[in-house]
Amino acid sequence: MTAFDALMAYQRETSALAQVAGRLGWDQETMMPRGAAGQRGLEMAAMESILHARRSAPQVGEWLETAAANDPADAAQIREIRRAFERANKVPADLAKRIAQVTSEAQGKWAAARAAEDVAAFLPVLDEVVALKREEGAALAKGGDLYDAMLDDYEPGTTGAQIAAMFDAMRPRLVALRAAVLERPKAEGVSGRFDEAAQMMLSRDLAQTFGYDLNRGRVDKAVHPFSSGSGSDVRITTRTSPTDPFNCIYSTIHEVGHAAYEQGIDPAYALTPLGQGVSMGVHESQSRIYENQIGRSRAFAGWLFGRMNAVFGDIGIADADAFYAAVNSVENGYIRTEADEVQYNLHIMLRFDLERSLMSGDLQVPDLEAAWNDRFAADFGYAVDRPSNGCLQDVHWSVGLFGYFPTYSLGNVYAGCLNQALRAAVPDLDAQLAEGDTSGATGWLRENLQRHGGLYAPREVIKRASGMEPSEAPLLGYLETKFSDIYSL
Amino acid sequence: MTAFDALMAYQRETSALAQVAGRLGWDQETMMPRGAAGQRGLEMAAMESILHARRSAPQVGEWLETAAANDPADAAQIREIRRAFERANKVPADLAKRIAQVTSEAQGKWAAARAAEDVAAFLPVLDEVVALKREEGAALAKGGDLYDAMLDDYEPGTTGAQIAAMFDAMRPRLVALRAAVLERPKAEGVSGRFDEAAQMMLSRDLAQTFGYDLNRGRVDKAVHPFSSGSGSDVRITTRTSPTDPFNCIYSTIHEVGHAAYEQGIDPAYALTPLGQGVSMGVHESQSRIYENQIGRSRAFAGWLFGRMNAVFGDIGIADADAFYAAVNSVENGYIRTEADEVQYNLHIMLRFDLERSLMSGDLQVPDLEAAWNDRFAADFGYAVDRPSNGCLQDVHWSVGLFGYFPTYSLGNVYAGCLNQALRAAVPDLDAQLAEGDTSGATGWLRENLQRHGGLYAPREVIKRASGMEPSEAPLLGYLETKFSDIYSL
Incomplete structure (x- = not known):
């Protein structure tokens, strides 16, 4: 041997x-x-x-x-x-x-x-x-x-300086987009009560719609949804709220993105270091592109509107356009995990700067709450009302996860690059999504990214799949176009 | 250190x-x-x-x-x-x-x-x-x-010769009891269809009735019910049949017996060799006494009859006496796991003799099916109709479990000893059971046996709890009295 x-x-x-x-x-x-x-x-x-x-x-x-x-x-x-x-x-x-x-x-x-x-x-x-x-x-x-x-x-191979430069490029455009959107009228939301067993059935249906293989996985409920496992046993969880069915739906699609990455890896790599997603950022690129660029696209939202009406009857939303606006609603809020595509990365930038300062010694723990609240007020324009809406909202630091937060934004940025390449490679993607057919999108992602598992370094696999050096530009362009359209900017 | x-x-x-x-x-x-x-x-x-x-x-x-x-x-x-x-x-x-x-x-x-x-x-x-x-x-x-x-x-400390002697004492009396019972009219059975969700609710209720702590366990469905785990995470499984609610009920009570043993062990022994049941035979004594001597007693059956009527409405059985007969019905059958208290040990004796001969070399594998069928016809009086009802019915030998079968009968024998001592120690036990109160029985078992975990050797812990050298005599006396009564022998 x-x-x-x-x-x-x-x-x-x-x-x-x-x-x-x-x-x-x-x-x-x-x-x-x-x-x-x-x-x-x-x-x-x-x-x-x-x-x-x-x-x-x-x-x-x-x-x-x-x-x-x-x-x-x-x-x-x-x-x-x-x-x-x-x-x-x-x-x-x-x-x-x-x-x-x-x-x-x-x-x-x-x-x-x-x-x-x-x-x-x-x-x-x-x-x-x-x-x-x-x-x-x-x-x-x-x-x-x-x-x-x-x-x-x-995120092997990525430095704090790279992240900082990326955030410097993103912040002004996101702040401006956010301000413009928030001046416009709010989108209407769903109304009514939504049977939780029906939500879980829809969740399993949607998971399969996105190519999740239930023969090698299962869907359960958890307080904080997550995906778990590699190889032939990749499980997801979701949650239900009787008044907010989007929580269950988009938690499911997000976790299916993670799970599809694991399920899509070349079986020859099973139970080896290559048999799992290569980094948190690349993993998040899959959950985000499934959830947002695909799941919250106008085409797919139109199909989902029909499915929800079929399952729940009247959901209090008049038509597909209003539904598209509802699943992309931008509103003020304190909580990162509830943030929309426009504001999410602003939450991450705040945490990135604070945790980097904690690690460098520039910020001391006793000053953390004040630093958080000052920064939040500066970025979002209103004051944190209580600690659970501020510096106590995330579990990460308590369990020692420093350096983890920026991978969420890297995932968004990578998803932007991949989405640009996907749309070039599959010109009739929207026509497929409008029929609830995600196979063009998921097949392209599996072939160009997922199957490689840990074979290529994170930036390398994004570059190979998207044909470009990873950059925040496609994400920013996508967000500006999408939300200018929805909010008639 | x-x-x-x-x-x-x-x-x-x-x-x-x-x-x-x-x-x-x-x-x-x-x-x-x-x-x-x-x-x-x-x-x-x-x-x-x-x-x-x-x-x-x-x-x-x-x-x-x-x-x-x-x-x-x-x-x-x-x-x-x-x-x-x-x-x-x-x-x-x-x-x-x-x-x-x-x-x-x-x-x-x-x-x-x-x-x-x-x-x-x-x-x-x-x-x-x-x-x-x-x-x-x-x-x-x-x-x-x-x-x-x-x-x-x-079953540390027990020999094949001991088991053989025990079976020699049991066989003639069980064969005679079986023959006498089978000459009598059959007991009436349940009729109707039984909602499976309601069965699972009743299963959880019954588990708690027998003292199972759901804060340190859970109940799920499995094809072959089992109990699993020690310490503060002891899980049971059961199964449902739409036409036979007793399957679910008595599988649950049986597995709760195993689980109660694990949950009842002194917490000081957790995650040590003493923190689990001391042998398969002693384990089985707990599942059997919960299921049979307690769960199939006339007093408890009377209470259960009322519960089943409350949950399912009319179950096709006229009164508590008929119900007691139904849950203790003795009928011809090929399958060990479906056997009643009278015939169960005959199934074990057959396996014990055959597997001991396989190990000694007196029986060769190619001759196994003929040996099984001959022995079955001799003991039960009718021929095996197909291998799945004969030598292919149990998984044990395929996974290498030789020496395991006799522990089922040891469990029955130990349960007989414990039941005799329990009834002497708790004179009003039947009055409690008639109210659905098992705490007198389960409390006595916990105090005298379960809490010790692996502290005493198997026969030693039975002797300490029952006050006698383990013997088949109490079990045989219990069976003869009980079934003579039910079948008016």
Whole structure:
């Protein structure tokens, strides 16, 4: 057996165990009895400990020294295994353990503080998290930029400076577009009550409409929708609200985008590092293009309007044009996860600047709330009314996810590039979508992006699929055109 | 840290990983998408490989050499860890791997052969399984009896000779009881169609009636009902049939018996070898006493009759006496899992004798079907009509479970002993059960048996709880009295 074969045999087992750990997370959010939370924490910690030991195992280092690649796929496998090996060995086991413990505690304190609208109850433990993450960042960066080292966990090869430049180009145009749209009359919304079982049936139908393979997945409810798993077991979740059916519909389509990426990967890569989405940003590009550029297009919205009338009867919206406006409604709001396409990236820019300052030391945790509120007022034009609408709204920082937020905007930007190329490649796309046929879009995405899994680096796979260097320009152009049309600017 | 503390810290992690592996099994039977079966096999194999490595790890052997027990619980922990360590080291890793591979293949071939009524399609792979299990048995027995070594996996401390003697005492009385009952008129059955959602609601109600804690468990549907998990996450499954509500009801009560045992164990033993039922036989004693001695008692059946009328309206049974007869109906049949209390153990005796002969070499696999059919005709008085009603009906042998069947009968025998002691300890038990109050029964079982988990060896815990050496006499007396009454013998 060659070193490469030995490395891959070991890695396949590690990847299988990672799938098991991931499914524990799925179970926790969908099926687990409430009283099992304590035991579950110990089970998860035991799995993480096994995975860390395998990723950092000395024998992996030895195999890596002599493993030889026969083709680009082998080379990519080695690249990804080496990345995980080096990362696991850079962070001292004791530090990793302390981060796991403190973030577990911090998540609980964050949830309690958010419920109590009590920022002061959260900041001390957040201070600990920030200190530990800076320590980890220093270990990972080895003299380089802390924040870049963190970003590398989620979006390998992208730097904070690149993100900052991208946001500098986006902000003025988005601020201007937002201001113009908000001067116009509001779109009408749905009215009535929507049976939740019917919503879940529609959710499963829509998932299949977007090519989701239920033979290799399933749809359940969760408080915060997510997609989970790789290979032949990729599960999604959605949620229902009796008065807002769009929540269920667009959560489903979003998660199907993530799941379609995983389900679309070349089966030859299953249970290897290439058998999963290559980065958070590329993953988000799939969820966003499914949800927005396809799912919120005028053509598809027209078809969906008919489906909703068929399922629910009168939904309080007069015609397809009004429906299109309703699913693209732009309104003031505090919450990132409820934001529309125009305002979403402004929420991310705020978090990016604040978390980068926390990591550089320019911003101290005790000053976080004031910094958040000042920035929010400056960008959105009104004051944060309570912490759960402000700096306590997201779970991310409590669990140590620094460097994660910008990947949401990168996903939007990548989706803009892909959408431009998709529309050039499939000229009659709108005619297909108007019939509820997404196969032209999803087939193109599968062929040009999804099937590659982790084969190409993030920017490389976007460049190959879209034929251009990733840029914010297509997204901005798409948003300006779309919302000028909807709001008659 | 002492050797004992180090051993236990390592063991807790191993136990947590075993819970994760067990939950994968639950997921496979309840939630897993069909297309994920292949990947799931690799995930399970990776978990088993980790667990085997940990159970047999040299450091465990070193800790065991010097670990000192401060109390009986510590001593029992050491006893159980040593058992697992020695077992894992007796069986060569290569043999364990071949058994895993061949039984995985054999299970598929068994299912196909059963569906096709084609014994010949199954026997070659069964021959391989038998050969490998004999090899494993020889490794475990180290010169002792092969079958005893296998039995020891499921019922430590019990021998094939003990079981044979027990069955010799049971057979004539059960055969006679069966013959007498079958000469009497049949009991009337339920009629009508029973809403399956209502059955599942009743199932959850009944689970709670028997003390099942849904905060630390859940109820789902599965083709073959089972209970799964230990500690604070113990899940059960049941099934529904639109024409036979007793299937759902008594599957639920049976599985709640297993689950109550796990949920009733002293929480101090959680995620240790003592934190789970001590043997298959003792486990089955709990499911059987819940299902039969309690759930099919005249007093409880009277209460259940009222509940079923309240849930379903008229069920086609006139009164509580007729209902009691219906849930204790004795009829001819081929299938073990559908057998009543009188005939069940006859099915087990047949399997016990055949599998013991297969292991000793007295019976060859090609002769299995004829041996089964001859024995069935002799014991039951009519011929097996097709293989799925005969030697292909059970999955056990295909997956290598030799030595498992007799634990079902041991469970019945233990339940007989426990029932005798319970009725002496709680004189007004029937008055409680007639009100649907099982707490006197379940409280006694928890206090006297369940809470001990793995602390005492199987026969020891039955002896402590029942105040007698385990014996088939109470079970036989109970069955003769009960069915003489129902069938007016």
